[in-house]
Amino acid sequence: MEKLQSLRGMVDLLPASTPLWQGVEASAREHFRRAGLAEIRTPVMEVTELFARGIGEATDVVGKEMYTFLDRGERRCTLRPEGTASVVRAALQHGLLSQGPQRLWYGGPMFRYERPQAGRQRQFHQIGVEFLGFADPRSDAEVIALAWDLLADLGVRGLALELNSLGSAEDRARYRQELVTFLEARRDQLDPDSQARLATNPLRILDSKDAGTQALLAGAPTLAAALGAESRERFQLVQESLTALGLPFQLNPRLVRGLDYYSHTAFEITSDQLGAQATVCGGGRYDSLVEQLGGAPTAAIGWALGMERLLVLLAQGDPAALPTAPAPDLYVVSRGERAEPLALVLARGLRQRGLSVELDLSASAFTKQFKRADRSGARWVAVIGEGEAESGVVLLRPLREGTGDPARELRLAVKDLDGLRLRLG
RNA sequence: GCGGGCGUAGCCAAGUGGUUAAGGCAGCGGAUUGUGAUUCCGCCAUUCGGGGGUUCAAUUCCCCUCGCUCGCCCCA
Structure with missing residues (x-):
């Protein structure tokens, strides 16, 4: 008989590692408690349309990475590939936003049908934070500091905070047009992936790893220049807040992020110790998502942190500092x-x-x-x-x-x- | 979805076209039926990821397949 095994990309967390997970979770909980966040737990499965509408049809996540199937009632269901869309859906469904702004956190498994590699599984775990109803630039800094302080407290070293502004929806649309015009004229100089993205998701071309494409982009119009005065001022205020908090950040004009709902602030916390998947934590502002999912216009910002990637980093640190299974009395x-x-x-x-x-x-x-x-x-x-x-x-x-x-x-x-x-x- | 590397016990790992597939760790039993170091003894792969082929003979050679892993794409 063939041996039964876990599904590809779905890994067991064995007793030797669960104390470490619990330690990280406890630390996160404590940070969230201090910052006044409330936990929200949503189902791991949602109707497919939520992600299609929330994340964006043109994204890779929706286009080729979702676990989607029909249930016995012929409903189209999807195992959640990320947490934000579900949290917003739940907040709208239960009228949370009519009770005022919400500072929420969540944690749990996410599913993406991808080829597993270092720091990437098909079922992976995220801890995330969503601030719904916060427009003040200081909220961007507060949210980012939450992630940074948690990671620092866990003893992770060698992290970098990368920051960019995608501007308002209007800024983005305008820039998108400028970029497409510029690149269309030089289409044959783009790598094949980027050529395909020209039609679907042109901003993603900015962070292409292809050297030829990057050379071409050096002469392209920049996103920063396309930002309106208001967006620019807003971004300036975010940076000032981060500086006031003493968070060292690097501006990365090519930081775009794959999900459609981001606007204004986008950021990633990365490590050079993770192999090809360098991002431990990524997030940004998504002021249009709530409205897109049927709510009133609501400013919002959040991030998600990859547990598996974080644990890789912790394992590279001092082993003695890691929690182990407690001995009996x-x-x-x-x-x-x-x-x-x-x-x-x-x-x-x-x-x-x-x-x-x-x-x-x-x-x-x-x-x-x-x-x-x-x-x-x-x-x-x-x-x-x-x-x-x-x-x-x-x-x-x-x-x-x-x-x-x-x-x-x-x-x-x-x-x-x-x-x-x-x-x- | 595409490319590279790798699959011998729970873990690490040697091995060869030919009778019974080294060794170590862990585990279990015993030496020690009332006491935890160490040591010693014994047990622990009808089988080399799975299937097919070549051969008198395959873990070893060939093909397919599955899995793991690293990378591309993309993301946490």
């Missing part, structure tokens, strides 16, 4: 017909009092049980053998500090759970 060994039930009761009683207790269920020789006790990393081992069962007294021996010192061993009544709890705490 106590390991209980027992042997004998009368002892074993007592050990079971003891373990449960101490757990009910808040201790973490691992119970040896092997019924093997004490030597074996002690080896396991030692390897468990527990601070104490509790021993119940025939003698202890007879007298109703459990032997507690320290396994870490004070180990080997008979004076540090304790003997307490098995039934005195509160007393045991106190000594073991």
Whole structure:
């Protein structure tokens, strides 16, 4: 029989790595708590139209990367490829925005049908932030600082913050026209990918990696020059706020980002330690999305952070700084017909009092049980053998500090759970 | 979707066209039926990702396929 395996690009997170995930999640939660964000959880599946309309038909994500299928009711469904569209949909559906601006965060799996490679899986995980109803340039800085501080707090080094402004929808449309006019005249000098994008998504040509295309772009009209006075001033204010916060950023005029809904501020936090997929966190302003999805015009900005990519960076840092699985407070060994039930009761009683207790269920020789006790990393081992069962007294021996010192061993009544709890705490 | 590299046990890994596929780690059992270092002994791949072909004979050569991996595209 063929071995059953997980689907391509869908990876298991094994016990060895879950403490690290939990550590990152806990840290993110704490940062969000301090900044007054509320968590929102949306379904991993939505009607396809949400993404088609929200992200943009011409984008690669919608065009070729979505997991889309018909359910039993013939509805066209899609596994979410990103979080923003769902969050906006949920906010509109439940009238959240009529209660005022929303500072939200979310986390969870996203799905894109792509060829897996370093830092990219088909099911991957994002933590994201969406500020709905905030137009002030300071909100851009606040949102970006949230990502930056979280990453810094996690100990990630060597990050760069890249920043650009895509201008208003009108600026973009005007620039798009200028760019297309310029490039159409030089179409044959473009690489094939860029030629195709000329019709579908011309701004994306700006961050083409093709050397010839980049050379050509050196003489092209720039996005920065196409920004209207208002957009320019706004971008200036964002930069001033970032500077006031001490965030070092680099202007990257070629930073465009693939999703249609971005406007004004666009940013990425990148690392040169990630291989081809350098972006750990990306985001920007999307002032037109809420309206596009049927709501009132609402300014908004957010970002998403790739968990897998972040973990790659953490793994490159100091291993000792990473969270590992916690050791139990106590390991209980027992042997004998009368002892074993007592050990079971003891373990449960101490757990009910808040201790973490691992119970040896092997019924093997004490030597074996002690080896396991030692390897468990527990601070104490509790021993119940025939003698202890007879007298109703459990032997507690320290396994870490004070180990080997008979004076540090304790003997307490098995039934005195509160007393045991106190000594073991 | 396209290109490169790689698939021998849970992990690392040697190996050869020819009887029983090294070794290490981990695991399990025992030496030690009341005590955790170390050490010692034993067990742990009817099989070399899967299928087909060549051959007297294939893990080894050929083809296909699947998977992993790196890159392109794109994104977190």
